[in-house]
Amino acid sequence: MGSLILKDLIFNKKFILLIGIPYSIYIGWLGSKVVSLREFTAVGAFIICIVPLLCYAREDKFKGSVLSSSLPVTRKDIVLSKYATSWLLMIVFYLLSTAVALVFPGSKLSLQGVLNIKMILIYLLLLTLFISILLPLLIWFGMVGSFVFLISLQVLGIITLWLGSTKLTKVSLKGLIAGIGSFFAALNSHLGVVGYQIFLLGIILLLNFVSFKCSEFIFKRKEL
């Protein structure tokens, strides 16, 4: 699997240097300006997870999966390496953007505020949520297909909201959204407790595992 990670890094090194690093510095700069740690974390996690996804969008563009699948590895190895490379890049860029956010002149963030177990777990959870949904989609549909799928979901969401507002459905969207909100609020308030931290770590690992298994299932059946 190490060879697959290295291969992806070699093929994407220019892209990583020209896009990933400036991106991270930009997030860091943005982070140094904002007062809300929550905003920095949410926006930062989303932008950072885009970098590995763009690397795999490049693979889709150049049909790199044909090359990977012709090398002496299994399809399972290929999928596993995609997750490993994504996490490697996300962690490196997280550290880089955080460092920039902290050292930038006039930064409102503090080291203790950013680098503590609670914030790291929230960051990991957000990265997991993004990557575990988007990576299988990218493997399944490719770059264009993923965009079409996500836009379709948005349209579906708009229709659902409209249906909700016209009281044509019995689903209480307000209640659903409030439920999700209170889940995160409860999580946030309990994150100081070790038990909850372990529980959250378990959730993160489980989500990654489930996402990996979905991606493996998809890629093993994909015709290249």
Next chain:
Amino acid sequence: MDSAIEIKDLKKSYRGFALNGLSFFLPQGYIMGLVGPNGAGKTTIIKLIMNLIRKEGGEIKVFGKDHLRNEAEIKSRIGFVYEIPYFYDDVSLADIKSAVALFYRNWDEKLFLSLCGEFGLPLHKVFKKLSHGMKMKFSIALALSHDADLLIMDEPTSGLDPVFRRELLERLSGLIQDEKKSVLFSTHITSDLEHVADYITFIKDGNVIFASTEDEIKENWGIIKGGKELLNGQDRKLFRGCRDTAFGFEALTSDLQEARRVFSSGAVIEPASIEDIMVFMDKGEAHG
């Protein structure tokens, strides 16, 4: 005889195309040419062997082992060249080489550099700056640089100039001299096969029409030319394809001996080239 590739009853279908239980055997130490018209199924067979697409039935064994259960091990002994090389366009040849070399224990850097020198490959250039012929040469250099026991090449000679094409074919012939290495390559340039292929597998519409040695083809396949007065319903059963000409008819047979007996006088009978077979099977009206 140990097998390099053994395919039994292979099935795969797309809309408007199907491999219908295709079988063939490539022994170790030989070169097999897959030949057939466009859309015959040559690339599909290669993709199935490389597990780029999923088979719907049948068995593929490479070096005597199931190609899925021993995928990584088998692929470490295969050098591959595809009709369209799938490398990142904006990456230099040197970087592509570095990435690919990581996967092969037997990677021979000296050999690779010597091949690049011989082929005139500029390693500093990005892939998209190369012509199609140069891209193929690079792909071939990579495939030849890790001491592969089996080379699988899909249309490797397409886009190559005649001089390099001949050099490549001679190199392939040289490779199998140790009787351990084997080559499977597809082509629609039939003259390539006549130069090097020990076995020729002719595919049409997803079926193997024949899988024979060049000598067997010369012994069994022939072209019969003559006036229409020579033809009757019974004789036509000998034909695999037949067409009218200004002087009578031209027909393809896969039973040259019988054709010689039946048309002993009045017809010209000569061995068929692979190109003749391809043209007749594709265009000639079967059984007249």
